[in-house]
Amino acid sequence: MKARVTVTLKSGVLDPQGKAIEGALGSLGFAGVSGVRQGKVFDFDIAETDPATAANLLQDMCEKLLANTVIEDYRIEMV
Amino acid sequence: MKARVTVTLKSGVLDPQGKAIEGALGSLGFAGVSGVRQGKVFDFDIAETDPATAANLLQDMCEKLLANTVIEDYRIEMV
Numbered sequence: 001m002k003a004r005v006t007v008t009l010k011s012g013v014l015d016p017q018g019k020a021i022e023g024a025l026g027s028l029g030f031a032g033v034s035g036v037r038q039g040k041v042f043d044f045d046i047a048e049t050d051p052a053t054a055a056n057l058l059q060d061m062c063e064k065l066l067a068n069t070v071i072e073d074y075r076i077e078m079v
Numbered sequence: 080m081k082a083r084v085t086v087t088l089k090s091g092v093l094d095p096q097g098k099a100i101e102g103a104l105g106s107l108g109f110a111g112v113s114g115v116r117q118g119k120v121f122d123f124d125i126a127e128t129d130p131a132t133a134a135n136l137l138q139d140m141c142e143k144l145l146a147n148t149v150i151e152d153y154r155i156e157m158v
Contacts, residue, residue: 008122021121032127034123037121038119040118047110057112
């Protein structure tokens with residue numbers, strides 16, 4: 001089973017990387033682009049075949065390693 | 080208009096970060112997890128209201144800044 005986890009900063013948390021990209025896009029001449037925020041995406045091959053069990057495993061992985069749940073949100077998708 | 084760009088390594092390109100995460104997950108006791116690959120996700124507010132024009136703008140942004148098209152693929156989604 002393939003799965004994808006998307007980790008993004010919670011709204012309200014300052015995103016310096018996003019700001020830097022926004023500035024770079026502006027200097028490259030891209031107008032009308034704002035609110036740039038960067039996150040991470042993780043793809044996995046999960047041996048578990050039961051979707052519910054796999055989702056629990058992935059949630060546990062997010063809570064323990066992939067996301068800093070104080071400032072980040074995560075979303076789990078079975079692909 | 081909100082848009083999301085997902086940038087991932089092309090298949091076949093070695094992903095040391097993914098390997099490191101895979102190792103860490105293993106040492107945390109998460110069994111049955113393989114093929115871990117990490118990518119980036121970018122969220123934008125685009126002033127352009129025409130979806131086709133916005134998509135062209137985003138593609139241009141990917142080609143010029145967001146993705147290294149030699150080793151990375153990108154996917155554009157209008158949210």
